[in-house]
Amino acid sequence: MTLPLKTKFRVGGMDCASCATKIDTAVRRMPGVEDVSVSVTAGTMTVNHHEGSDLLAIGRRVKGLGYDVVEISDGEAPKHQDDAGHCCGGHHHSPADHHHNYSSDEAPKNVNTVKGLHGHDHGPSTGPWWRSKKGRLTIVAGAALLLAYGIGHLFPAIQLYAFALAMLVGLVPIARRAIMAAFAGTPFSIEMLMTIAAIGALVINATEEAAAVVFLFLVGELLEGVAAGKARDSITSLAALVPKTALVEVDGETRETPAERLVVGSVILVRPGDRVSADGVILSGESAVDEAPVTGESVPVTKRVDDIVFAGTVNGNAALRVRVTAAAQDNTIARIVKLVEEAQEKKAPTERFIDRFSRYYTPAVVVVAALVAILPPVLSGADWNEWIYKGLAILLIGCPCALVISTPAAIAAALSAGARRGLLMKGGAVLEGLGRLTAVAFDKTGTLTEGKPKVTDIVPLALSEVDILRLAAALETGSSHPLALSILAKAKETAVVIPLATEAKALGGKGVTAIVEGQEIFLGSPKAAADRITMPEHYLKAIDALNGEGKTVSVLIAGNTLAGAIAMRDEPRADAAQGLLTLKQSGVKTIMLTGDNRRTADAIGQALGIEVRAELMPEDKQRIVQDLKSQGLVVSKVGDGINDAPALAAADIGIAMGGGTDVALETADAAILHGRVGDVFRMIELSKRTMRNIYQNIAMSLGLKAVFLVTTILGITGLWPAILADTGATVLVTLNALRLLRVKSG
Structure with a gap:
């Protein structure tokens, strides 16, 4: 069985949740398509399909809905086509590698498209809004409305016809998109509701309001697109930094x-x-x-x-x-952009619920509007025009745009905000899950600590600290061992002059020797040093005390003299203690899981104030994570993304920290680029802020609809406030979500 191919498209003019729903529904029905993932904020569509799938037909289907579409590949700019439909350059590609551009200005002749058809282009991809086709259409519709008002005052007899023509200027493109969406499997699109309401208003001679409503709808879409574009720009602008x-x-x-x-x-x-x-x-x-x-x-x-x-x-x-x-x-920025775009395509649980809810909600709104328009005149002899008018207003009030975009807008903004400060989360589900964490298990080396030993103590005996350091550095020059590098780094930091070493030898598991300044110098473990020279009792106790602090001690012998010792330790990250304290204060349990020896682990754990489990094998770490989950805790495992794969997989959310760019970007569910322990809390806090924002958005969208539903039935508000309730709520929800982009610097 062959694996499905994956093809990615850049979709132009897709700036709201209803756009994504229409495209998803239409493409999912195409032969050979297994799955579709649409990201409004990234402006992309990823299609999983069989090898024989007709990508041209998929492009035509999306184009028919009123969008510009270009096939792209990862890390590669879209290839433009000449008029014959061939990719420039004359090279041949496999079906999965071939690129097609279906933009309205540069469509290949072998693609059946309607020339000049423009879709749901809320705002421009580049340049000011008034240069976009939607911007120009809105301006023309506004001018037609003003002209109709002027004609109506000058020639009252033809006022109805003037407003009807003004309405058609904006309604024709909307109705065309509604019909195409209906044929593609989305009969209850916002365009269809808008078309029904406008035509209904025309039937009951409310042409002035119908023209105004169409214009306000276009304005609302335009504002919606401009706001959504800000969220998109916040992450793609990273690419401009290179x-x-x-x-x-x-x-x-x-x-x-x-x-x-x-x-x-x-x-x-x-x-x-x-x-x-x-x-x-x-x-x-x-x-x-x-x-x-x-x-x-x-x-x-x-x-x-x-x-x-x-x-x-x-x-x-x-x-x-x-x-x-x-x-x-x-490069790192290109991969961050790609990661965030892919993350935006993965729907969060709340978003999936809202999507399912809206499938039933919109038809229900149509039914309610129909009942409001029909039942009072039929049952009580009420005025048909009055109740049809109210039914049409309810139809506009019920448009689900604000509700559907409430979740993805907030999640997209949060993912972008996180990425800009080095907090990468692979999808909305991960972002939601972070806010529910009740326990975090940390690896030690490279996570709570820097991952690089540092010289902490120089213990002199026969020689001074400076002489001990310069002789030890002479022996370690050229070595890549972590302990050797820490000694060399200390020598560079203190600017000591390192003498030349000759006849250097490595003694496996014991240490190193060389001739320096005419005498043999040895640097190695206390045990190996004790085999060479008698060590005073008080010196052995001092070494034991250093070991008790989790430090590794190397003893220096010059000739037959005990010169002194150097102690090294992988020190905690600068913010580790405060980061762990912040997590505890927020009610999150913290625990260190490490394969290191117990004395070293306990010393670090005591310094950081964290519970320690030491001398663990990878399977032990996995078992402890599973035990924590069995206690009802929601667990995250934080590690370098390489050594702790079983535990990372067992955790509810695995977070990679440190360990290099590749690991940070490609492993676990989330990644912290700059390796600050405090960023675990910042991720959790960003998740909680996002969920609060989502709940606010849902409350705003449903609350406004409920208020205007009641006022419409009572006859207080009509078509104008109805469309403002819909488009206004959508813009408010989007702007509220964009507040998440304002992240305090860590």
Whole structure:
């Protein structure tokens, strides 16, 4: 059995939830289509289909609904077509790789499209709103309405006809979309309700109101699109942070090259003040780099040789030579944008419930409107015109746009806001679930700690601290062992002069020796040192006390003299203690799960104030997570995304932290880019804010409808307030969701 192919389309003019519903319903009915995922905020549609599926027909179906559609592939710009329908360049592609552009201005001749048909284009993709087709249509409809008012005052006899013509200017495109949506499987679209209401108003001679209602509908759609565009721009604007050009070293010279042409292995020069043009590793130079655009880290981070830099970050005060490690389409920002777009396609439980609810809600509104229009005249002889008018108003009030968009708008804004500060969540379900967490299990190394040992103590005996450090650094020069790197880093930090070592030897499991300044120097474990020289009792007690603090001790022997010792420990992250305290204060249980020895783990746990389970195998961590879940807790496992795969999978939500860009972006359910423990709480808080926002949106949309339903039946309000209740609620809901984009810096 062959796996289904996946094809992605960029859909132009899709800016509201009803758009996504119509497209989803229409494409899902196409032969060979297994699944459809539509993201309003990303403006994309992903189709899972069989190999023989007709992608041209899928494009035509979406185009027929009134949208521009372009087939795209991951990390690749859409290919335009010539008039014959061939991709430029004349290359041949498989069905899954072929790209088609169905835009109204550049449609291939072999695609049966209606020239000039424009769809639900609420706002422009680029440029000001008045340059979009929907913007121009709204302006023309408004001008027609004003002209009708003028004619009505000058020539009252033809007032009805003037307003009827003004109404048709805006209604014809709306009605066309309604009919196409009905044939594609969505008979109860907002366009259909609008069309019925406008035609009904025309029948009862309420042409002035009908024309005004159509114009207000177009204005509402336009405002809705502009607001939705802000949420889309908030994440896609990240891509603009990457500079268009890079300074590449070629044959000893520096040349300016388009950043999109950089290949892995290229060496680029990043001048002070410039943005880094690609993900890479520093070959030479040391500088403070502002990573706020990518990770949300507010303080510039000092970067040295062998450190990783991200595309889009800003170099500080010194030039850097960087070896490129990822092509343009694979750099961190490109992958964040892709991840958020994919996350927006995954519906949250609340969103799925609202979608199911709206399927029954809209037909029910039509039935209620019909009953309001028919029953009073039939049963009590009431005036037909009056109750038909009320029924039409109820039809407009009942449009489900605001209700349907209440959840996806908030989730899209929250996902974008999180991504901009380095908090990545893979979908609405994850975002919702984070707010329900009651327990968080942390890995130790690289999660609660930095993952890199640091020199914490130098214990002198026969030599001074400076001499102990410089001799130890001489032995470790050239080594890549983590403990060796910590000694070398300390030597660099204190600016000691490291002497030359000769005849260096590594003694497996014991330590290293070399000749330095004419004498043999040994650096190794206390046990191996005790085999070489007698160690005083008080010195052994001092070493034991350091071990009790979770520190690794290396003893230095110079010739036949006990020179001193160096203690190292993987220190807790700077914000770990405060981050854990914040979680506890919010009622979340915290626990450390580590494979490290108990003494080291207990020392770190005591310093951080967290419950410790140590000396665990991966299966032990998985079992503990399952035990916590069996106690009724909603559990998250936070780790580096590599070593704790079983526990991450067993948790309700797995969060990858630290461990490198690849891990952070591709494993677990969520990821924290800059590795701050406090960001776990920030994720939870963002989830809770989002859910509050969703409930506010639902309350606003249903509350406004309920108020105007009552006032319409009582005869207080009519068609104008009805359409304002619908489009106004939609705009209010969208603007309320956009408040989530304003995230306080962490």
